[in-house]
Amino acid sequence: MRPRKTKLGDFRPNLRGGPHQLTVNGDLPPSHFLLTLVHEIAHMKTHETFGLKVNPHGKEWQNTFAKCMEPIMEAKIYAPEIEAEVRRYLSKPKASCSADTRLLRALRAENEHSSPLLTLEEIEEGALFVLPGRKPMKRGKKRRTRYLCEELDSGRTFAVHPLAEVQLLKLKDERDFL
Template sequence: MNSNYQNFVPPKAIPFVQFLIDAHSFDLLIVNQRQTKHGDFRKLPNGKYQITVNNNLNKHQFLLTLVHEIAHHVTHQKFGRVQPHGQEWKKVFQHLMLPFLRLEIYPKEMIGHLANYLKNPKASTDSDVKLSLALRGNIAEEGKNFIFSLPFGTLFIFKNAVYKRGNIRRTRIECLEMKTKKVYLFNQNVEVKLYE
């Protein structure tokens, strides 16, 4: 069940990933893209543990997501029920990521952002705009644009609604939903389609 991950992680990371898989008993499933998450960890009704990771992630995103989810598993094993992204998880995640912070696994343009993120990791890597962009190679999905790259006032589509790009507020961008006239705050690295 865990053998097909090798094509989804950087080659030099495989021995470290295999060590984590061997040391912690879980089933790894590589699944189709989900809009709301890159991966998850759960205990199944039969008592086994399962980690899923989306198949659309590049090798660096996939590896980070996989270790993030393994950290949930290890935290659960060591501490039982605690806050999902609390101090216990943060410490475990930082510890598990250390062997992967190497230039032969993460390129130079990513490793600084990754190390900075790991000082106080959040629930989602997408909340760290610089790391998220570096992990994607600063390239949006084909046919999409990052919100931060759109000129002020540009209309765009996100989840079947039309928005108008507004001002930057510290780390997020105000966007007006055209139908309801409500203002929403978007991360700068959200990928959207232009409204035509």
């Protein structure tokens, strides 16, 4: 299976009585893979216990996810700096660990050597960059949690995650793209 960029894992119940389908991106670093796998297993257990009547990331799922993570946390599988962030995250998990910048930063630090790309928060305001598969952009100011970035050719503004991997463009002038 090709690596997905938009989601790390997926759970699909089979509503006709067959087996459920659970997938996790195989290219994730081990700590991130484990957390994503347990996240999806919690969806399966929540579905089997409560059916379709609960929110996908509601209280029932949050409690199930925390319970599924207990043996892993007790086994001290994670490095101490990652374990601290996972424990904090488990107190009120979000729909994706990518939505928790502190946790994602800790998970990425473990696998820092794997990507030659910078993150958006590492480049200066006004710097020109490209997100994989996108057109050249200019980094703007940080809003609450994301950076406002302008796509150079269209002028459209996008809110981009601070840990989005970017390729810095070395240009003298943004007019080189226009």
